[in-house]
Amino acid sequence: MAWLGVDLGGTKVYGVRLGDDHEVETEAKVKTPRGGPEPVVAAVAALAEQLGLAGVDGVGVGVPGLVDRQRGVLLKAPNLPGWDGAFPLSAALTEVLGGRSVGIENDVSAGTRAEWRLGAGRGAEELLVVFVGTGVGGGLVLEGRLRSGGSGNAGEIGHTIVQDGGRLCSCGGLGHLEAYAGRGCMERVARESHRSGRRTLLVELAGAKRMTSGVFKAALDADDEVANELVASAVEALGAALAAAVHLLDLPAVVLGGGLADRLGPSFVARVATATGQRLLAGVAPLRIVLGVLGDRAGAIGAALMAEELAGAGGVASGL
Amino acid sequence: MAWLGVDLGGTKVYGVRLGDDHEVETEAKVKTPRGGPEPVVAAVAALAEQLGLAGVDGVGVGVPGLVDRQRGVLLKAPNLPGWDGAFPLSAALTEVLGGRSVGIENDVSAGTRAEWRLGAGRGAEELLVVFVGTGVGGGLVLEGRLRSGGSGNAGEIGHTIVQDGGRLCSCGGLGHLEAYAGRGCMERVARESHRSGRRTLLVELAGAKRMTSGVFKAALDADDEVANELVASAVEALGAALAAAVHLLDLPAVVLGGGLADRLGPSFVARVATATGQRLLAGVAPLRIVLGVLGDRAGAIGAALMAEELAGAGGVASGL
Numbered sequence: 001m002a003w004l005g006v007d008l009g010g011t012k013v014y015g016v017r018l019g020d021d022h023e024v025e026t027e028a029k030v031k032t033p034r035g036g037p038e039p040v041v042a043a044v045a046a047l048a049e050q051l052g053l054a055g056v057d058g059v060g061v062g063v064p065g066l067v068d069r070q071r072g073v074l075l076k077a078p079n080l081p082g083w084d085g086a087f088p089l090s091a092a093l094t095e096v097l098g099g100r101s102v103g104i105e106n107d108v109s110a111g112t113r114a115e116w117r118l119g120a121g122r123g124a125e126e127l128l129v130v131f132v133g134t135g136v137g138g139g140l141v142l143e144g145r146l147r148s149g150g151s152g153n154a155g156e157i158g159h160t161i162v163q164d165g166g167r168l169c170s171c172g173g174l175g176h177l178e179a180y181a182g183r184g185c186m187e188r189v190a191r192e193s194h195r196s197g198r199r200t201l202l203v204e205l206a207g208a209k210r211m212t213s214g215v216f217k218a219a220l221d222a223d224d225e226v227a228n229e230l231v232a233s234a235v236e237a238l239g240a241a242l243a244a245a246v247h248l249l250d251l252p253a254v255v256l257g258g259g260l261a262d263r264l265g266p267s268f269v270a271r272v273a274t275a276t277g278q279r280l281l282a283g284v285a286p287l288r289i290v291l292g293v294l295g296d297r298a299g300a301i302g303a304a305l306m307a308e309e310l311a312g313a314g315g316v317a318s319g320l
Numbered sequence: 321m322a323w324l325g326v327d328l329g330g331t332k333v334y335g336v337r338l339g340d341d342h343e344v345e346t347e348a349k350v351k352t353p354r355g356g357p358e359p360v361v362a363a364v365a366a367l368a369e370q371l372g373l374a375g376v377d378g379v380g381v382g383v384p385g386l387v388d389r390q391r392g393v394l395l396k397a398p399n400l401p402g403w404d405g406a407f408p409l410s411a412a413l414t415e416v417l418g419g420r421s422v423g424i425e426n427d428v429s430a431g432t433r434a435e436w437r438l439g440a441g442r443g444a445e446e447l448l449v450v451f452v453g454t455g456v457g458g459g460l461v462l463e464g465r466l467r468s469g470g471s472g473n474a475g476e477i478g479h480t481i482v483q484d485g486g487r488l489c490s491c492g493g494l495g496h497l498e499a500y501a502g503r504g505c506m507e508r509v510a511r512e513s514h515r516s517g518r519r520t521l522l523v524e525l526a527g528a529k530r531m532t533s534g535v536f537k538a539a540l541d542a543d544d545e546v547a548n549e550l551v552a553s554a555v556e557a558l559g560a561a562l563a564a565a566v567h568l569l570d571l572p573a574v575v576l577g578g579g580l581a582d583r584l585g586p587s588f589v590a591r592v593a594t595a596t597g598q599r600l601l602a603g604v605a606p607l608r609i610v611l612g613v614l615g616d617r618a619g620a621i622g623a624a625l626m627a628e629e630l631a632g633a634g635g636v637a638s639g640l
Contacts, residue, residue, distance in 0.1 A: 066603060076603065126470055140568070142462065149570020150446055151605035156567035159601055161560040164482050171601055175560075240481040240495075241564075247476035248460070248565055250469020281479055281491055283386060283396065285471035 003311075004051055004059040005304025006044055007107055007296075008032070010079035013043055016297060017051040018304035022118055024297070026051045036082035037092065045096040058311045059093065059102045060303035062110030069152060072104055103310045107299045108155060111257060112139025113146055114302030119294045120255045128251050129292070130157055131258035132238070133213075135170060136178040142249070158182065162240040180237035183260050186230045187211035193226050200226035213263035220264070231264070239275025246280065246287055257292025266291055323631075324371055324379040325624025326364055327427060327616075328352070330399035333363055336617060337371040338624035342438055344617070346371045356402035357412065365416040378631045379413065379422045380623035382430030389472060392424055423630045427619045428475060431577065432459025433466055434622030439614040440575045448571050449612070450477055451578035452558070453533075455490060456498040462569070478502065482560040500557035503580050506550045507531035513546050520546035533583035540584070551584070559595025566600065566607055577612025586611055 002025065006015040014029040028050045033039035048059065065077030072090025077083045093102040112129040116139075121127040127141040136158035140147040147154045158178035159171060166175030170184050179185045187202075190211060194203040201224040205215045219227035242254055254276075256269050273289040280287065294301055322345065326335040334349040348370045353359035368379065385397030392410020397403045413422040432449040436459075441447040447461040456478035460467040467474045478498035479491060486495030490504050499505045507522075510531060514523040521544040525535045539547035562574055574596075576589050593609040600607065614621055 138568075142467075147462075147569070150572045151570055153604065154568065154570035156570075156601065159567045160564040161482055161599060162484050164556060164560045173599060173601070236484060240484045244480040244561075244564060245568055247479045248458075248474065248568070249467070250471055250474035250476075252470045279481060279493060281476065281493070284473065 001057050002052075002055050003304040003307040004048055004053075004056050005110070005300040005302065005307065006047065006059065006061045007110070007299035007303060008040065008044070008061055008063050008080070009107070009299075010064060010081070013040070013047055014296070014300050015044075015047045015051050016300045016304055017056070018301065018308070022305075024301065027297070027300075032081065034081045036080075036084075037087045037089070040080070041089075041092045041096060044093060048097055053098065053100075056100060058307035059097055059100055060110070060305070060307035060310070061089065061093065061102060061104045062107035062299040062303040063089070063104055064107050066153070067104050067106055069103070069105055069148075072102065074104060101307070101310060103303075103306050105303070105306055106153075107303075108137035109139050109146065109148075110300075110302030110306060111294075111298035112141070112155065112302065113305050114294050114298040115255045115257055115292045116141050116146070117305050118301060119298065120257075120290050120292050121253065124253055126249075126251050127253050127255065128157070128242070128245055128249075129255045129257060130238070130242070131292075131298075132181055132183075132234075132256060132260045133258035134184045135182045136258070140249070157241055157245060160241040160244060162237045162244075177237050177241040181234035181260075183211065183213060183216070186216070186234065190226055190230060198226055200224055202227050202230075213259040216260065217263045231268070234260075235268070235271045235275050238272045239279050242272070242276040242287075242289070243279035246276070246284065250285070251287070252285060253288045253290070255290055255292050257294070257298055259296065261291060262295050321377050322372075322375050323624040323627040324368055324373075324376050325430070325620040325622065325627065326367065326379065326381045327430070327619035327623060328360065328364070328381055328383045328400070329427070329619075330384060330401070333360070333367055334616070334620050335364075335367045335371050336620045336624055337376070338621065338628070342625075344621065347617070347620075352401065354401045356400075356404070357407045357409070360400070361409075361412045361416060364413060368417055373418065373420075376420060378627035379417055379420055380430070380625070380627035380630070381409065381413065381422060381424045382427035382619040382623040383409070383424055384427050386473070387424050387426055389423070389425055389468075392422065394424060421627070421630060423623075423626050425623070425626055426473075427623075428457035429459050429466065429468075430620075430622030430626060431614075431618035432461070432475065432622065433625050434614050434618040435575045435577055435612045436461050436466070437625050438621060439618065440577075440610050440612050441573065444573055446569075446571050447573050447575065448477070448562070448565055448569075449575045449577060450558070450562070451612075451618075452501055452503075452554075452576060452580045453578035454504045455502045456578075460569070477561055477565060480561040480564060482557045482564075497557050497561040501554035501580075503531065503533060503536070506536070506554065510546055510550060518546055520544055522547050522550075533579040536580065537583045551588070554580075555588070555591045555595050558592045559599050562592070562596040562607075562609070563599035566596070566604065570605070571607070572605060573608045573610070575610055575612050577614070577618055579616065581611060582615050
């Protein structure tokens with residue numbers, strides 16, 4: 001038996017084929033087509049052919065948005081070009097994938113599942129996974145199960161307020177973790193600084209293109225002042241939000257993943273661990289913070305694991 | 321059968337006797353004796369006699385501190401006069417209570433249990449209970465069970481950072497919820513304002529005594545400017561911390577209890593609900609915030625319920 005996992009992103013669609021031993025057998029990617037659901041369904045079908053459909057029992061798709069998992073409906077995906085309103089993604093994919101069962105879930109939930117089941121959080125009964133990329137999202141494992149939450153949206157740590165009334169977040173709120181540690185918001189602030197006369201390598205390296213995690217890494221390595229400040233604020237904001245989550249839930253471990261954490265690497269994780277530790281109450285049990293190990297494959301691998309779980313549980317994801 | 325529940329506080333020891341139907345049959349209180357564990361054990365024994373020990377199968381005690389529930393040891397209780405280091409409270413009480421089984425837990429956990437099982441959160445599968453009093457503490461019910469957490473300390477929402485680097489908290493941290501919404505910290509700020517020349521009814525009414533919730537209520541009713549500002553900050557801080565908890569866990573309901581919430585009443589809860597709602601992401605499921613109904617009996621009632629659960633589960637609290 002094998003399982004396909006697809007990470008449907010705003011810029012690319014990435015997929016893996018996972019064997020019974022949970023090894024990645026094949027992987028492939030395509031650019032996310034513009035124009036909404038129909039071309040995307042066709043692109044996923046083509047990707048699945050490329051990954052190899054023979055022997056595949058189920059497919060999982062991680063999506064950047066709000067889903068109704070039970071009905072397989074993608075409710076809202078503001079980052080997918082051309083998608084307005086809800087779309088029955090599972091049913092549409094089942095039709096083009098030879099009748100195979102297709103489960104969908106939020107991409108961050110999928111990534112959390114992967115780091116927990118096969119990655120840096122392997123075997124944990126209790127875990128918080130935080131992905132620091134363009135935005136900041138997370139997922140929780142409590143008592144050995146992924147937490148879904150009342151409406152399926154648990155894990156939104158990116159919108160934890162760390163500075164009430166502070167920096168504007170991509171969601172329109174003020175002072176959220178994502179406003180300080182999300183690459184999108186960090187880019188906005190870097191460009192504002194640059195325009196107001198504080199030259200920064202961040203803008204010089206990125207030019208008119210997206211300010212990637214690699215650009216942040218290069219600017220940090222060159223000791224760029226604006227990059228230093230932005231990353232320092234990100235570290236402190238992560239420390240505040242992780243401490244709050246640990247105090248509320250009494251957790252022993254955090255995995256930090258996502259593009260920015262991956263690229264800035266262990267030294268970034270060590271700084272976040274220090275910033276968090278400084279904010280923990282005396283007497284709180286020791287907290288372990290580690291870097292994720294699956295990188296940007298986490299979402300697709302997690303989606304494949306979900307497909308496997310769905311099959312094992314007769315069509316309902318275990319623990320959710 | 322009947323159960324005794326005792327709320328062992330820094331200033332008073334309050335107890336209830338709970339019948340099989342969960343009605344409070346008797347209640348009693350004494351001043352907390354100074355001098356550490358021994359006089360307190362004697363005081364609890366006297367209180368238990370007063371409540372009526374006949375037919376009592378078990379006793380629960382809520383304590384203001386860190387406990388090892390399994391071993392019945394009170395590890396640390398900085399607010400109990402004369403207590404240094406750990407003390408085997410369960411064993412000591414069993415000895416003076418005719419060999420009856422005695423369970424101990426943190427007082428906030430006990431209060432959470434009471435509001436969940438018999439109070440404003442009755443029947444909830446998912447609930448956050450927050451007690452706003454001298455300090456701010458909380459408890460969580462997730463998937464129909466009280467959350468204990470890896471080291472038994474889940475629910476510390478009082479130390480959620482809402483303003484990183486902000487107002488000094490009683491724990492020494494900066495910008496915590498408790499620094500803005502805990503009556504102890506609010507009193508400190510009121511007295512500082514008064515000393516620096518901003519006269520306030522809060523200090524005039526309290527004099528050299530503790531600034532009670534009643535004093536805050538009276539000053540608010542008289543439209544005292546410092547009281548207005550302090551309560552407004554408390555409301556905003558609660559909004560920020562509750563929104564963060566709801567985003568992380570995806571919760572449908574919050575119960576607000578504790579002396580300050582009780583005294584300021586429904587209008588305070590309504591303000592907190594508004595402040596929280598303003599900070600929730602669009603698309604988040606509706607959140608219900610309600611006032612606790614058990615007042616300052618919550619801790620003792622919850623401790624009695626714990627005793628009942630311990631008996632039912634053969635000595636181990638169910639769900640913990």
